Structure formats: C-alpha cells, structure tokens
Amino acid sequence: SMSPRHKSLGHYIRQHWRIENSQHYVLGVVFKEDNSRIMLEGAVENMALFRRFVMNILKQCECGAPSQRNKLKKAGWNDDYRAQVFFG
Template structure:
C-alpha cells in the first residue's frame, strides 16, 4: 500500500510533578484531515491501552524477560488466552489480577475459568 497520510501527534504528560513532551508518528494508507487523524490515533491507543494495560496489570508483562527462542511469543499467546478465559468467567466480581491469583489458590475456580468441569 502507498502512504497517503503522515500524522505527527504531539502530547504532554505530567508524572510526579515533571512534565514530559512526546511526539508519535503514524502512517496511513487513507487520506485524512486533522480531525479524522486524531480520531484514528485515539482509537488505536484505546485498543492498545485496553489489551496491554490488562496484560501488564494481571501478568506484569512489562517486567517479564523471556528471551530464548520463541519463549516470549509463546508466553504472550498463553497470557492472551488466559486473559480471555478469565474475562469470560463472570462468577465472581474480581479484578483480572485477583482472578489470576485465585486460580493459583483454588483449583475449582481454575477449572471453572478454563471451562473444565470435573
């Protein structure tokens, strides 16, 4: 595909009283005006934050260091599968992190979350 739009998004963030400026660049195959480009970048980050935020909180994904062979990719697939299984289990009103912990402590809840009934 041919790039039709190059987008630069400048943002500011204050963390612990310190200001940080960021510039992120995007390339799109769609022609866009500024309003449509902003909407596209916001929806992109909404998806990123929803999925990766859940993975990072529930599994501390940002701190993992699996570097041999395909270990990182394989573990990422397993974490996403487990996250989806835990989201489907509505039997208890718990955070993803607490659901994960409960699976470690309670075999019945683990089997229920995996859809296994023994």
C-alpha cells in the same frame, strides 16, 4: 466546528487506543509482562500467546471476581475456581 467526517475519525482513533491501552495495561500490570526475563528463542512468543489466551478467558469468565487480577489470583489459589474459569 468539526465536520461529521472528522468527528467520526476522532471517535475511531479514541476507540482504537482505548482497546489498545486496556490490553497493554492488563498484560503489563496483571501478567507482569514487562518484568519477564524469558529470552529463549520461541519462548517469548509462546508466553505472549499464552498470556493473551488466559487474558481472554478471564475477560469472558463471569465468576464473581471483579477484576482480571483478582480472577487470576483466585484461580492460582483454588483448584475448583480454576476449573470453573477454564471449563465454565
């Protein structure tokens, strides 16, 4: 059996990777970050910052759409919904 210290460490590691994997999944799948062809100096960092900014806004928004992907699509199609997402 593991000591309480080792159980706590295992829990900490799993939590870290759960957060890490969920963020990278959203950036890779929803924002298609892996398919980006941006190569200009500074533009890569700017787009990464912008994607994370939008991801956090979508995550905080309680706008009815169940997933960040659906919220992003709906915000792209509907000006009123986009305003609701960004400005509450």
